Amino acid sequence: MGPLATPDPEQIRWNEKYRREGLESFGIKPSSLLVEHENLLCLQPCGPALDVAAGNGRNALYLARLGFDVQALDISDVAVAWLAEHARRRRLNVYARWANLQIERPSEHQYEVVVNINYLERGILPALEASLRPGGLLFFQTMTTDQVDLLGERMPRRFLLAPNELRDSFPNLKTLEYQESIVTASVSGTKKAMASLLARKPGPRGCDPVRPAGPMRAP
Numbered sequence: 707m708g709p710l711a712t713p714d715p716e717q718i719r720w721n722e723k724y725r726r727e728g729l730e731s732f733g734i735k736p737s738s739l740l741v742e743h744e745n746l747l748c749l750q751p752c753g754p755a756l757d758v759a760a761g762n763g764r765n766a767l768y769l770a771r772l773g774f775d776v777q778a779l780d781i782s783d784v785a786v787a788w789l790a791e792h793a794r795r796r797r798l799n800v801y802a803r804w805a806n807l808q809i810e811r812p813s814e815h816q817y818e819v820v821v822n823i824n825y826l827e828r829g830i831l832p833a834l835e836a837s838l839r840p841g842g843l844l845f846f847q848t849m850t851t852d853q854v855d856l857l858g859e860r861m862p863r864r865f866l867l868a869p870n871e872l873r874d875s876f877p878n879l880k881t882l883e884y885q886e887s888i889v890t891a892s893v894s895g896t897k898k899a900m901a902s903l904l905a906r907k908p909g910p911r912g913c914d915p916v917r918p919a920g921p922m923r924a925p
């Protein structure tokens with residue numbers, strides 16, 4: 707599916723934001739949730755990974771450097787074009803594609819790793835779980851209602867996780883780590899109330915890893 711002839715309001719909003727502020731201004735440093743678990747990621751069989759609502763693709767690019775073939779989905783065609791070009795120039799396996807995740811669902815049993823960071827679309831949660839291969843890892847992190855209740859930011863509550871909502875959203879996955887805390891965002895330096903989940907889909911792991919020794923780094 708490609709961008710619609712009549713763009714979605716979210717697509718317009720994010721395109722305008724990315725055009726105004728530039729994709730680099732959001733920082734290309736990957737999420738600490740991924741970096742802190744690099745050892746675990748390196749033990750995962752190489753294969754397809756999914757980054758939903760990828761934005762500038764900081765997390766998709768990181769996974770590609772570790773050797774994954776990454777599908778990066780986003781509703782902003784401005785972000786998708788930027789990421790595709792950025793990955794192409796660095797010869798990284800990131801396939802950036804336009805998608806409206808309010809409508810589109812990822813296919814089942816596809817991915818070794820699924821990443822959902824700084825985005826909340828409740829309707830997609832069962833499909834994220836189903837899209838993992840047995841043994842696959844889910845990395846999920848986004849803001850909680852404490853952003854409003856404790857930190858006083860004015861924003862719609864529908865974009866925020868309720869207490870323990872994330873913990874209870876993937877009943878068929880095995881939780882490896884879960885926390886709710888106030889953190890300082892690395893790029894903006896502002897405080898964020900975040901819930902983070904690292905979970906694994908039970909079942910036999912895939913075929914043997916064909917990973918080169920050590921994480922691959924971009925030149």
Ligand SMILES: C[S@@+](CC[C@H](N)C(=O)[O-])C[C@H]1O[C@@H](n2cnc3c(N)ncnc32)[C@H](O)[C@@H]1O
Nearest residue numbers: 716720759760761780781782806807808823824
């Ligand atoms: C806060 S950014 C997060 C980007 C990235 N995950 C990160 O952590 O750097 C949210 C992203 O969600 C995308 N988005 C918003 N609504 C979407 C939708 N319905 N389908 C796909 N992407 C969407 C926006 O274009 C934006 O790039």
